[in-house]
Amino acid sequence: MRNLMSHHEAHRSNRIGWLRAAVLGANDGIVSTASLIIGVAAANATQETILLAGVSGLVAGAMSMAAGEYVSVSSQSDTEKADLAIEKKSLETDIDFEKNELATIYQNRGLEPVLARQVAEQLMAHDALGAHARDEIGISETVRAQPVQAAFSSAVTFTVGAALPLLVAWTTPGNNLIVAVAISSLFFLACLGAVAARAGGASIAIGAIRVTFWGALAMGLTSIVGDIFGVVV
Incomplete structure (x- = not known):
């Protein structure tokens, strides 16, 4: 009993919502702003024009990320609410069917039929909707959609990410800027x-490599476009 009480597993699935939005925001901030700066610089623009493009990209990108995340995650949240409403109505009109359905799910996962029925009945007695939401639909508080959190995380991390290459462009002379x-x-x-x-x-090395690869590809292609057109804005 002592070992069970002292044993603690640090699971990370509760970070999925904000971590995905934060990483996506920061990654887009760095990649899009750096690519924009490099593309404009490759077109022989002045440093003032480069900085103006970078700042504009930062503001537009942060707002776009916030709006995009909010709309996307709100759609997910609406779907979850609709599914829960359907499940709630079914629990009110045919609870025996729902018990059998939940018992069948547990039976398919390896429980004996009698035990599966007992588990279904006990869980439904405690929180019928929560049990079906988790085990039938796949909705749990850990991964449930949170639009405001996702929008805020994306906007803030995009701004921080975009500010990094912008700061480098601001402090670096034109010849060495790219x-x-x-x-x-x-x-x-x-x-x-x-x-x-x-x-x-996850693996730190793999995480670093895959992000760096796609960032390098984006910056390289944007630089080629700017060099080809060579337009001085």
């Missing part, structure tokens, strides 16, 4: 991938 922004942004992305992987319990 190289400095590219190298520093790849470093920022590697750190982001490593931190996100660490928070999620």
Whole structure:
């Protein structure tokens, strides 16, 4: 009993909602702003124009991320609420069917029929809707959609991510700007991938590599576009 009381497992699934939005926001902030700065710089724009483009990209991107996350997660939340309403109505009109349905789910997971029925009855006596939401629909408080949290996390982390390459562009002379922004942004992305992987319990090396790869690809393609057109804004 002592070992069971002292044993504690630090699960990370409760971080899914905010971690996904935060990583997505920071990643987009770094990649989109750095790519925008590099693309405009490759077109031989002045540093003032480059900074203006970067700041505009930061503001527009942060608002876009917040709005996009809010709308997307709100849609998920609406679907969850609709499913719960259907389940609640079914519990009110045909509770025996719902007990059998839940018992069948537990039986399919490996419980004996009698035990599965007992488990279903006890869980439904405690919280019928919660039991069906979790085991039939797959909705739990841990991963339930939270639109405001997702929108805020994305907007804040996008702003922080976008500010990093923008700060490098602001402090770096024109001739070295592209190289400095590219190298520093790849470093920022590697750190982001490593931190996100660490928070999620995944491989730090893999997390850093996959984020850095796609960031490098985005910056490289944007630089080519800017160089091809070569337009001085």
